[in-house]
Amino acid sequence: MVLRSGCKFGPVLVWFRLGYVVLLWLCVTHLRCARAETKTVVQKDAEFDVTYNDTVTSDNQTIYAFNHTVSRNKTEGVRVTVDVLSEGAESSPILFVVRQKQAVLSFQVPLILRGLYQRKYPYAHVGRTLCQPPTRSLTETQYFFVDVSTLSSLGTHYQLRISRVDSFTLHTDKKFSFTASPSQPQYFKYVFPDGVDTVIVKVNSEMTFPCSVMSIQDIQCPVYDLDNNVAFIGMYQTMTKTAAITVxxxxxxxxxxxxxxxxKTEDEACGGPLRFYPLRPDELIDAGNRSKTLDVVVSPAISSDVYVMGMLFCLGIFLSFYLLTFLVACVENKRSVDRPTVVYRKPGVTPVSPYEYGSFVDNASTLSSEAITDSIASDANYRYMGQETLKRRPFLTAIHHVAIRIERSLESVAGRSRQESLSSIEEDDYDTLADIDSDKNIVRTKKYLCVSDLARKDKRVLSKKYQIYFWNIVTIGVFYALPVIQLVITYQTVVNVTGNQDICYYNFLCAHPLGNLSAFNNILSNLGYVMLGLLFLLIVLQRDIIHSRALDRNDLNALECGIPKHFGLFYAMGTALMMEGLLSACYHVCPNYTNFQFDTSFMYMIAGLCVLKLYQKRHPDINASAYTAYACLAAVIFFSVLGVVFGKGNMVFWIVFSVLHILATMLLSTQLYYMGRWRLNSGILRRIVYVIYTDCIRQCSGPMYIDRMVLLVMGNIVNWSLAAYGLLKTPNDFASYLLAIAICNLLLYFAFYIIMKLRSGERIQCMAMVCILFTAVVWGFALFFFFQGLSTWQKTPAESREHNRDCIVLSFFDDHDIWHFLSSIAMFGSFLVLLTMDDDLDNVQRDKIFVF
Known part of the structure; x- marks a missing residue:
């Protein structure tokens, strides 16, 4: 029965419920219409520069009607200023809607602006500038309306004022001052004058805080002039005291x-302090007084003629080095043509050399007296005795050579002869490979070593070994540079598309764009590294060709005199200098902390190669292989990346790095002191304890190699001090700190080399001395411009712009560009020093050149 009745009356209940819903909807609609009929809408004809005091409730709405004449030849701004005078208006704000011909502007008062972590700041005083739609007629009357409404049933008292902004248009090279706040932004219009294609907009303030944003936007409505939307369009950058954008x-x-x-509502974007957190998520924070007085000036940028002059200036400086090098090469070539050479006469006959004049006595039995005299006279023209002396006194000269030969023979009784100490060792002199290793240990552990002791390996093998340095760095450069170029192009594209100029740390007061590049002058100034690196490669190639020709004609000086000439490391140094220029240019496409290692990676390479070249000069047989050297440099670059990512304030990283730095210094010191004649294995601790016991405890004996010990002690003091400094100070710029370690070690070893060279009775020729003095002076000026600090990514972009300065050379190059010029010249000069500093030994036999 229940089911049947339910089925019978079910449709009736459905229609009853539907009718109830319709009736309820009609009642609600009627109530809304009745309420709307009770709401009063009042329209008033209003005037400019008149303050209107009124009250608004949910029952009334006020519309203020304005009209003004707009001229195509004169632009005037219109500004709306609103104050809410009632207390507790945050819970029921007033809505202001400004209706214009082509735009609508709406905002509530109090204006709620959000800061970091969505903190809310109310502003009861609001001022906004209306955008100006373009007009085609000469004069036009435009109307706009201001609607004032609220949903609060309680009356809210407000003040409204509409005024004209007479100084709405900015003029070229004319400063204009104004005041802005988070709720009262300001914007002005600038029109390009005829003949001006590029301008620099500069905004300055005497006040560091509050933090501000300067934006460049196209003439369109709406204008994004609040903290929460200013980054939506155009170009923008944060500022404390200064900002500059090239347009x-x-x-x-x-x-x-x-x-x-x-x-801005908060100062964190400009490096200011982080304010307290609100107690409740919906709590409103009093922003306080955040008004800021600023001034703006628009100046014409440089013309295309200045770009051309800057390029010609850059090319002229470095092409002059090519011209000077060509002149010096011509002079040296003329001298080398006039200088005779000493060659081997025939196999089996020992040649006459400048340091063993008595060698001809061995063959005296096969030569006539006239042949002996002629041979002495002709060969001795090359050195010491002088042409006229040998020609006038051949008999006395022969006696002199005989005496020298007898003295040399007596000295050779206690040891090997010079010929045996060089690479002319027969395989029959050794029974097994172990004997050769034993002989190597004996030679390298002598108290006083000569270059001949460490130049016993085959020259062709060593030459191929050191050529690997060049080919490896070319390969590294190609694979390193390609992704770097791709990345910086992406950076530049992001900057151009988003307009966010806080991404890159330029010197905005001297950043001249060209095409899509924002700072072309900073890129152009790196041309010196490339051009001078190429010039150094040409100089090395010339020396390499001259040396190869000397070897082909069996020149005695090339075979047995001077520092062994291996040019692979020099080629690698020149290539590294060119790569430094390329990567520095890539870094300056968009300089910031994430790509600073691009600028420093090949600086590590250059410092490491220079140290290796200094060591190779006196230790050609035991210098590190290219694979080992580049593996160590790769580890340095790896730590550089880790330092950039994790090094800032991370004490664990600094402890690990300092420990590794000290351990690496100790291992390298041991390697250098024992000339590689030690092994790192399980017995190393036992051998260390034994050496300490025998040399320090059992008997106090001094170090066997005093000079090496002095260098290594000083090196350990310097490196341990740098490790302690890094551990205590934890500098933010880890890449520069790591580079400072490399440079300090290079300078220490170079100073030691020069001192030991002079102590050994060697001298520095005029050309090398000129290079040393010139390089030292240029380095001094270069470092002066480097430490000017035009920008720094260790701070916020706004703080970095406080260091920006105007151009100082040709209105095109700034201080950092001058650093690029001078540092490239200084590096080129440093390479020339390494290339020429031992030219005085080209005529000295290798068994007379000390190792240190």
């Missing part, structure tokens, strides 16, 4: 743009 006409079809200045 090009081609980016603005209307030949005009807006300069918008917004004061």
């Amino acid at each position: 090009q006409r081609k980016d603005f079809p209307s030949n005009s743009f807006y300069v918008v200045v917004v004061v």
